[in-house]
Amino acid sequence: MIPPGDVMVRIEKIAKSYGALQVLKGVSLDVPRGAAVAIIGPSGSGKTTLLRTVNHLEPPDGGVVWVDGAPLGHELADGRLRRGGERLLRRQRADIGMVFQQFNLFPHFTALQNIIEAPMAVRGLTRAAATERAMALLDQVGLADKAQSFPGQLSGGQQQRVAIARALAMQPKVMLFDEVTSALDPELVDEVLGTMRGLAQSGMTMLVVTHEMDFARDVADLVVFMDQGEIVEQGPPGEVLRAPRHPRLQSFLRRVLRRRDDEAPE
Numbered sequence: 001m002i003p004p005g006d007v008m009v010r011i012e013k014i015a016k017s018y019g020a021l022q023v024l025k026g027v028s029l030d031v032p033r034g035a036a037v038a039i040i041g042p043s044g045s046g047k048t049t050l051l052r053t054v055n056h057l058e059p060p061d062g063g064v065v066w067v068d069g070a071p072l073g074h075e076l077a078d079g080r081l082r083r084g085g086e087r088l089l090r091r092q093r094a095d096i097g098m099v100f101q102q103f104n105l106f107p108h109f110t111a112l113q114n115i116i117e118a119p120m121a122v123r124g125l126t127r128a129a130a131t132e133r134a135m136a137l138l139d140q141v142g143l144a145d146k147a148q149s150f151p152g153q154l155s156g157g158q159q160q161r162v163a164i165a166r167a168l169a170m171q172p173k174v175m176l177f178d179e180v181t182s183a184l185d186p187e188l189v190d191e192v193l194g195t196m197r198g199l200a201q202s203g204m205t206m207l208v209v210t211h212e213m214d215f216a217r218d219v220a221d222l223v224v225f226m227d228q229g230e231i232v233e234q235g236p237p238g239e240v241l242r243a244p245r246h247p248r249l250q251s252f253l254r255r256v257l258r259r260r261d262d263e264a265p266e
Contacts, residue, residue, distance in 0.1 A: 009065070051176050051207060097176065112135070137168050
């Protein structure tokens with residue numbers, strides 16, 4: 001049991017359905033402060049939906065997500081949870097950065113402009129302060145020389161690193177990554193994963209939906225395996241990936257290894 005003060009994200013009995021399809025079946029998970037959590041599982045297992053309920057891009061049908069001790073989308077009144085308004089949710093979301101499969105950069109803005117807009121509009125930073133922060137982040141992700149480039153002038157990996165810098169510019173308490181390498185050519189994957197490795201090493205709390213098993217093994221503090229809307233197994237990567245206990249996880253890892261062998265160059 002993690003002491004309450006050491007939990008950055010608490011996912012508490014989250015349920016989500018689309019019509020008759022129950023995608024999440026009362027999922028609960030504690031994410032320690034400063035931990036990198038890799039969420040793995042087959043397509044349709046609920047991984048992305050779970051991630052999107054953390055910041056209420058997909059409002060859960062039941063359950064509560066707590067971020068740094070605050071219930072997302074709710075207020076505490078007399079010891080009871082009461083649903084809050086959209087303004088409260090927007091303020092809380094500012095503490096949660098998210099990077100998607102697609103880069104979602106504004107094509108008519110430079111890399112620098114893409115990064116400074118939200119800190120100025122939401123955090124109230126001056127243009128000078130936002131620019132200083134953005135340039136430091138571009139340097140952090142290895143793209144300081146691309147500040148004035150437009151997205152169409154950047155590779156997919158570079159665009160994804162700009163998207164990471166844009167999320168970090170809000171100084172979030174937690175970062176969510178949803179299969180951020182799946183749209184990239186294989187040769188561009190490592191540069192994005194390298195940026196994420198650096199973030200994990202810096203102590204950023206991260207939830208990462210990924211199919212990159214090497215990243216999960218080498219970087220994650222906790223690996224969570226989901227299937228059919230449930231967390232089936234979780235634990236340190238050395239246990240979950242090297243000595244899986246549940247038959248569903250064993251079968252999943254066999255398929256992953258078989259696919260990797262089939263795709264390996266001869």
